[in-house]
Amino acid sequence: MTTATIESADVRTSTRDRAVPKPIPFSRILGVELRKMFDTRSGFWLMASIGILAVVATGAVIIFAPDDQIDYGAFGSAVGVPMTVILPIIAILSVSSEWSQRSALTTFTLVPSRARVIAAKATLTVAIGVVSMLVALGVGAVGNVVGSALAGVDQTWNISPSEFAQIVLADGIGMLMGFMLGVLLRSSPAAVVGYFVYSLVLPGISGALANATDWWNQHGAWFDLNWASGNLYDDMTGQMWAQLGVTALIWLVLPLAVGLRLLMRAEVK
Amino acid sequence: MIKVESLTKKYAGFTAVDDVSFTARPGRVTGFLGPNGAGKSTTMRVMVGLTEATSGSTTILGRRFADLPNPGREVGVLLDASAQHAGRTGREILTIAQRTMGLPKSSVDETLERVSLTESEAGRRVRNYSLGMRQRLGIGVALIGDPEVLILDEPANGLDPAGIRWMRDLLRGFADQGGTVLLSSHLLHEIEVIADDLVVIGNGRIVAGGTKDELLAAGGTLVRAADTAALAAALAGAGIGYSAADRGALLADAELAVVGQAAFAAGVPLTELRAADGAGLEEMFLALTAESQRDQITVQEGTAA
Numbered sequence: 001m002t003t004a005t006i007e008s009a010d011v012r013t014s015t016r017d018r019a020v021p022k023p024i025p026f027s028r029i030l031g032v033e034l035r036k037m038f039d040t041r042s043g044f045w046l047m048a049s050i051g052i053l054a055v056v057a058t059g060a061v062i063i064f065a066p067d068d069q070i071d072y073g074a075f076g077s078a079v080g081v082p083m084t085v086i087l088p089i090i091a092i093l094s095v096s097s098e099w100s101q102r103s104a105l106t107t108f109t110l111v112p113s114r115a116r117v118i119a120a121k122a123t124l125t126v127a128i129g130v131v132s133m134l135v136a137l138g139v140g141a142v143g144n145v146v147g148s149a150l151a152g153v154d155q156t157w158n159i160s161p162s163e164f165a166q167i168v169l170a171d172g173i174g175m176l177m178g179f180m181l182g183v184l185l186r187s188s189p190a191a192v193v194g195y196f197v198y199s200l201v202l203p204g205i206s207g208a209l210a211n212a213t214d215w216w217n218q219h220g221a222w223f224d225l226n227w228a229s230g231n232l233y234d235d236m237t238g239q240m241w242a243q244l245g246v247t248a249l250i251w252l253v254l255p256l257a258v259g260l261r262l263l264m265r266a267e268v269k
Numbered sequence: 270m271i272k273v274e275s276l277t278k279k280y281a282g283f284t285a286v287d288d289v290s291f292t293a294r295p296g297r298v299t300g301f302l303g304p305n306g307a308g309k310s311t312t313m314r315v316m317v318g319l320t321e322a323t324s325g326s327t328t329i330l331g332r333r334f335a336d337l338p339n340p341g342r343e344v345g346v347l348l349d350a351s352a353q354h355a356g357r358t359g360r361e362i363l364t365i366a367q368r369t370m371g372l373p374k375s376s377v378d379e380t381l382e383r384v385s386l387t388e389s390e391a392g393r394r395v396r397n398y399s400l401g402m403r404q405r406l407g408i409g410v411a412l413i414g415d416p417e418v419l420i421l422d423e424p425a426n427g428l429d430p431a432g433i434r435w436m437r438d439l440l441r442g443f444a445d446q447g448g449t450v451l452l453s454s455h456l457l458h459e460i461e462v463i464a465d466d467l468v469v470i471g472n473g474r475i476v477a478g479g480t481k482d483e484l485l486a487a488g489g490t491l492v493r494a495a496d497t498a499a500l501a502a503a504l505a506g507a508g509i510g511y512s513a514a515d516r517g518a519l520l521a522d523a524e525l526a527v528v529g530q531a532a533f534a535a536g537v538p539l540t541e542l543r544a545a546d547g548a549g550l551e552e553m554f555l556a557l558t559a560e561s562q563r564d565q566i567t568v569q570e571g572t573a574a
Contacts, residue, residue, distance in 0.1 A: 020338060020343075021338055021339040021342040021343065021370075022338060022339065022371075023338035023339060024338070024339050024369065024370075024371065028368065028369065028371060029369070031368065032365055032368050032369050035364075035365065035368070036354075036365065039357055039361050039365075040354060040356035040357055041356055041394075042356060043356075097354065101353070101354040101355060101356075102349070102351070102352035102353070103352065103353055103354045104352075105319065105348055105349060105352040106352065106353065106362075106365075106366070106410060108318070108319060109317050109318075109319065109340060109341075109344075109346045109348075110340060110341045110366060110369045110370065111340075111369060112317075112318045112334055112335040112337065112340060113335070265321060267314070267319065267320045267321070268314070268319040268320070269314075269319075
């Protein structure tokens with residue numbers, strides 16, 4: 001009996017000799033991540049709502065504010081309020097939607113370095129925060145010019161550059177808080193709820209505690225980031241800056257470090 | 270070329286992938302088979318760095334996936350067609366991939382055409398896609414960078430018969446041009462038709478591996494005669510083990526020539542003599558993974574490889 005041994009004849013060698021592709025530059029990741037913030041309906045309307053709400057808030061001040069209160073401060077704060085809600089949500093979703101929508105599977109197979117993707121998202125979060133505040137204050141400035149003219153009062157420009165910088169910082173902290181929650185929880189609903197607990201529920205508890213105990217009333221600002229960053233809307237003393245630093249360390253830096261560490265190693269499913 | 274070496278992934282109290290080693294070679298389609306929960310998807314996730322291995326390593330084109338400078342240009346990956354932002358359009362998802370990889374804009378339209386998604390379908394949001402359309406889009410994302418290696422987890426899921434045929438031709442063509450294809454599936458017929466090599470996994474362990482022809486060759490010889498009793502006596506006389514197959518045929522535990530010789534020597538006229546292909550992949554699969562099957566299926570003795 002003869003047994004023919006047929007070699008696996010169709011083992012082909014790769015005919016696709018080609019150059020190893022160039023690494024993906026960080027600028028490209030930034031561009032793609034920016035695009036991803038706008039390219040869904042929810043993302044688009046969140047971004048658009050920054051401008052829309054700024055115009056609505058400005059209109060409301062013109063219509064409802066008494067003539068003697070029409071000044072840049074009134075417009076600035078009216079426009080700033082919706083920002084404190086929208087900007088953190090943008091920051092949350094930029095990270096958490098990758099997990100909630102499971103697009104992280106594609107994102108991290110196209111860019112295996114999670115650190116670079118997250119760094120791009122963090123950079124954009126800060127940039128969008130600053131740009132949004134500039135847009136808001138620009139709309140507010142137009143409102144102030146129009147509102148003053150309509151009310152027949154002199155234009156009052158009562159926000160100094162340093163005050164403006166502090167307001168941007170306060171909103172930036174809110175945004176980073178959202179970013180931190182997105183990184184730490186990696187779930188859109190949990191992070192959004194977490195942010196509202198932080199920004200709406202905790203100040204109430206802290207306030208009640210300050211009323212009840214003298215110690216918290218004296219020292220609470222060392223532990224409560226809402227409290228410490230709320231001071232940014234007024235004149236800051238050296239102690240207030242120190243309190244801001246300490247609370248930011250407790251509420252932002254430490255949880256962000258833990259969240260990043262977990263995110264780098266977490267299984268993407 | 271994909272090389273998996275002693276890969277192990279343990280979760281608290283359970284080992285999902287247990288010392289798995291295999292190689293998927295260029296120019297060939299490697300089928301990765303196993304029952305649900307056998308560790309196929311986990312192994313594939315480890316390959317592309319989405320899950321950290323407990324020990325062992327995988328390399329693609331000689332490098333760890335994380336060390337590939339622009340992975341989409343070298344490795345096309347589709348792990349789960351539904352893992353896309355439901356609010357993005359199909360075109361947008363391809364555009365994101367195209368931009369990330371730094372490809373020309375025209376590649377988006379070319380890819381849409383390649384995976385047969387129409388202009389209007391491409392403009393729809395993925396939440397309105399059928400599973401088959403999501404698979405096409407996912408295969409598009411995998412192919413857009415013109416990679417050398419494809420890693421596809423259950424790509425035939427949800428495709429209609431024409432779609433399955435299309436995908437089979439596509440993967441065949443890809444491998445014939447020297448590409449490496451690793452695809453997992455539990456659609457055995459699909460794998461049987463398309464794969465050149467097989468890796469069978471059960472309970473996280475490799476239970477069989479090799480070329481499809483080798484693995485299926487162990488099926489024995491199917492022999493039939495008008496007088497089954499005489500044939501059985503002839504086989505027994507020649508010391509050949511056998512068992513009853515369907516409709517009076519016998520499945521002999523020997524090679525074709527040996528069985529034919531035995532029948533001839535005993536003067537039994539045969540009506541049929543051929544390699545037992547009927548057993549095929551399904552029987553082999555069930556036999557090999559019997560221990561890890563959640564549904565206990567009695568495998569007909571003898572038909573198992």
